Amino acid sequence: MTATDTGPLFLVLLFPLLAAALAPLLTSALGHRAAWPLALAPAAAFAIVAANGGGVSAGQPLLFGFDWIPSLGIRFSFRLDGLSFAFALLVTGIGAAVVLYAGGYLKGHPGQGRFFSFILMFMAAMVGLVLADDLMTLLVYWELTSITSFLLIGFDHERERARRGAIQALVITGGGGLALMAGLILIRWATGLSSMSEILGSGEALRQSAYYVPVLALILVAAFTKSAQVPFHVWLPNAMEAPTPVSAYLHSATMVKAGVYLLMRLNPALGDTAAWETILPLFGGATLITGALLALAQTDMKLILAYTTVASLGLMIMLIGAGSETAVEGAVLYLLAHALFKGGLFMVAGSVDHGAGTRDLTALGGLRRAMPITFAAALLGALSMGGLPPFFGFLAKEETYSGLAGLDTRALILTGVAVAGNALMFSAAFLVALKPFLGKQPETIHHPHEGPVLLWIGPMTLGLVGLVAALGASFTHHVVSSPMASAVMGEAVDIHAVIAFHWGVPLMLSLLTVGLGIALYLAAGPVRAVLQKAVTGVGWGPDRGFDQAMGGLVRLAFSVTRWLQSGRLDFYMTTVFVIVAAALLLPMIAFGGLPTVPGVPALEFYEWTVLFMAAAGVILVLITRNRLTAIVSLGVQGFGVALLFMFMGAPDLSFTQFMVETLSVVILALVMTRLRVAVDDHRPWIQVVPDATIAVAAGAGFGLLLLAVTQMPFNAALSDFFIRHSYAIAHGHNIVNVIIVDFRGIDTMGEIGVVMVTGLAILALIRIRVGRRAPAMPDPTETTP
Known part of the structure; x- marks a missing residue:
């Protein structure tokens, strides 16, 4: 098919979406009679599909689309052959009848315009699914059918049964969607092919692949959940909580047939095996x-x-x-x-x-x-x-x-x-x-x-x-x-x-x-009685099991959240630093990546002075009993690092470090003045020892990682890139400025945003009135009369 021929077929995908966008306006203006002009969209799509029936009947698939993510070989592409032709006719033809039916069935309903939008979006998703040729395009439309069906099943969202039916359908078919995604990725991995046309034309490639069994399992899970096969069938009867036009469309031509469509589509590639049959x-x-x-x-x-x-x-x-x-x-x-x-x-x-x-x-x-x-x-x-x-x-x-x-x-x-x-x-x-x-x-x-x-x-x-x-x-x-x-x-x-x-x-x-x-x-009456008694006797089933599974999931989530989100800052900080220490140390130990510990270098007296100042700050932080003294002592180490940057010829970094440390000390000091905390912050050894161990482990991890990095051969590719392009592209001779302003512009903007938010927080702290301070903690030495 030539490029000029693809326009009408693209309209098959666009007409339902355009009608969905116009539905609220038309319904507001025309009421239930808006069904007539809205039904013209699927009717026109039906006519366009039918007009291409000659080539399809002759066995000539029509391919159309455009590049979507060329670097990954992903196209937004579609295929009209005998299978997609029949499905597209059903989706659009029955869709037109359903839109008309909804006009009479929901006459006077305050949400009729919203309903028309949902049903037409659902139609567009299903049309895209059956026409999709690229695997990623198929997956996108597959998931869109789950989302739009969720909106339709839960249309009467004030009723609990409607909400339950919508959630159940979304969970079951959404789980199948995850399986489909994994299966399509595995197909791409196994064959290197990214479209149905290529896969169907590859003969035995997929059946002969070592990945055939997992691919088959994942595709079957996707198809069985979508097309309501036992034991995933329970969502379909519960979807009857939707208005009848949804039921008519859902059961006849759309979502429940998607799984059948997928198996029919992949039958030439996956079928004719003992597992399949x-x-x-x-x-x-x-x-x-x-x-x-x-x-x-x-x-x-x-x-x-x-x-x-x-x-x-x-x-x-x-x-x-x-x-x-x-x-x-x-x-x-x-x-x-x-x-x-x-x-x-x-x-x-x-x-x-x-x-x-x-x-x-x-x-x-x-x-x-x-x-x-x-x-x-x-x-x-x-x-x-x-x-x-x-x-x-x-x-x-x-x-x-x-x-x-x-x-x-x-x-x-x-x-x-x-x-x-x-x-x-x-x-x-x-x-x-x-x-x-x-x-x-x-x-x-x-x-x-x-x-x-x-x-x-x-x-x-x-x-x-x-x-x-x-x-x-x-x-x-x-x-x-x-x-x-x-x-x-x-x-x-x-x-x-x-x-x-x-x-x-x-x-x-x-x-x-x-x-x-x-x-x-x-014998319908007696048969019904026997069957109802048998169903009642069985009791537990997949529908009840779904509720139990969801209830268990909620309880598990609550328990995990209560354990992880305890509300204690010290627990959060401990968890973060334990994970950081493990992430830094364990890979180096497990894979032999520990660096060689270098000898003590020959340092100038001023360098020794800076190191002594930083060490003194650390010792003072550890031994002081006063929080404000500890904050100031902590800032001394930052000033020491800033001095080292200056000695190494990086004044801009040194200036930044000075500013950061100054702001940190000021902010922490302001916070301390607003809190009623005891001057003496004594902690027992049972708390000090674990915290000290974690701190030493995290510090050792960072130190060893930096040593390992510096002992590796220097890769100058990035430096060479900036040297070559700083002037040619950004017209700047100062490479550092060019990197910050041009190459890292968005990152720098984020840093500016952080500084702005920090400033606003400081301003808020300063402007807190005395009357809004937290009440003083009671003195434990006083007795209540």
Whole structure:
């Protein structure tokens, strides 16, 4: 792709961000009707992506971007191929429907403008993630999805459950983000490659690397936390505390699919190994059964759909790891079908709550006359989720069974897990689609009503797209499904699944799934009771474990903080000097870096005088009982160092040292005059000996380090640099001044700032009024009457 072609694709990344910036203003001006102009941003991004479908269908990835950190080989770069093309269409297309839906669902909400900004930022992050080519770009957008989802889940931040759900999602997915960062760094270390295009084109390089196992482990942790695999699945149902538009978007096309996307993207580089084909089916199958069973234990429509999303994600990951081309085709088709029917069903759940005032299945019924459009949208979604013809979910289920069926033990187990999970999800789908609308309307529901067009246009559109995509399956596969599967497999794949009668094992398994699903639907009440009793009997689980882990972390942090931050200055000073002494002495001792102790040099009488003065100051500090005398004696040593600088031909350093020591003595003396301290500062030997030992160790460490440095060969590279460039660049003959003013300008400015702050502190001390002095300490010799 040429540079002139990249502009429109960059707009795909920018449009949602621009809409997010304008959302509060538009909402303030137009109210809920701002949803219409705001939805134009993802719709325009969808159109731009779709316009590039021809090259993608022809197997020609489009690369665009620019250098970000050239010195590290990092680019802000993106890749549009079959996989990212399909994901980008889902993110922007369903995103437009969700924005419209949010306009009706949150009508009149005081934070609607803020919500629009959050959902559009979330959209931008997800679009960037699926298009990212450079590893660092991928990581940045990966983390942005965690942050923006945190804002969305905790949108109703005044509710404790919403705050807990947001924190839980952030902690779990944020931990996965750290694993991803480590994994990407390790990939860069192992291969020397920094982009997905290079990694996918490197063949066996990553699989043959000695770092394959740790890379695989880190990538799987990142993917499993993001896509809610057991035992990290608990954050996803708790994320239902977010408003329903968030749930519809989160579960259909965005964050929970990010982990699946990552595994699909890296399948050509990490897949086709025993570890890959063992771990993914194991965790995916466990997640499929766990999520499907927990779905039937719920009565809240959103929670039922949330747990079926967990199950669906498990099914996709199990298919990715199954190891066959047909299984990958099944994963691709199921991902597309799931995005359509799950987004629509979540919107249906929100519409039912909006029109009837509840989402509890046990309190719902008979809504089909009052809410006919919502009922139709629910049926469209459920028929596809149940895998019935002529919907796209049927194609996905047939291809799934084609990819898993076999006579070996592994194939039989995976097929059995898929049938059981799909049957459970079949019953869950029709519980959501039929139970609220059929039967008799409970007396507790008053005046149910159909929602405005903004509430039903989204689910109806997604349901109809699932139908049309299946009826025109050949076109769908040519434009979307086959290029997507080809990108996942790393080679050309042509999907042929269409709505037609094909007698064989997949159809028989489909009939078995439908039969089991109908039976579970009819026995939903007793099944729910058994499952709820089993969940209650188990008691402890990952969700409770998360609370216990967070509580333990808080207690540990409190204990460590209470120990380290005791509030005693002497403890802080002791800790600092112990660490300094250890850092100076231990490396020299451990690695044989101790210097040779030189002999006593021949000194002039004035040099001996200065050394004697400094030694006398040290002795006086040690023996004096008066704090002010000790302060002045301490300053004597500083004056001695200043004199040595002067003798060595460094008057500027000498002057600075004189000023520092003078200010130090003055400030400390002023502080002492403001404190009511005893003149005699006697301490027992049990305190003196450890302090003296630490002081001697720190002093010896600095002295030995300086000796070691001076005994090393002098490296004149830095001096030569300043000599060469001081006049040529800074136009100054005084090298020291040039270094301070030009080469170390910011550092010098910091030093000036320190001097200014010190002066202000001195001024504050001087201006303290007598009336604000601390009260005098009581005389222990006096007795209280």
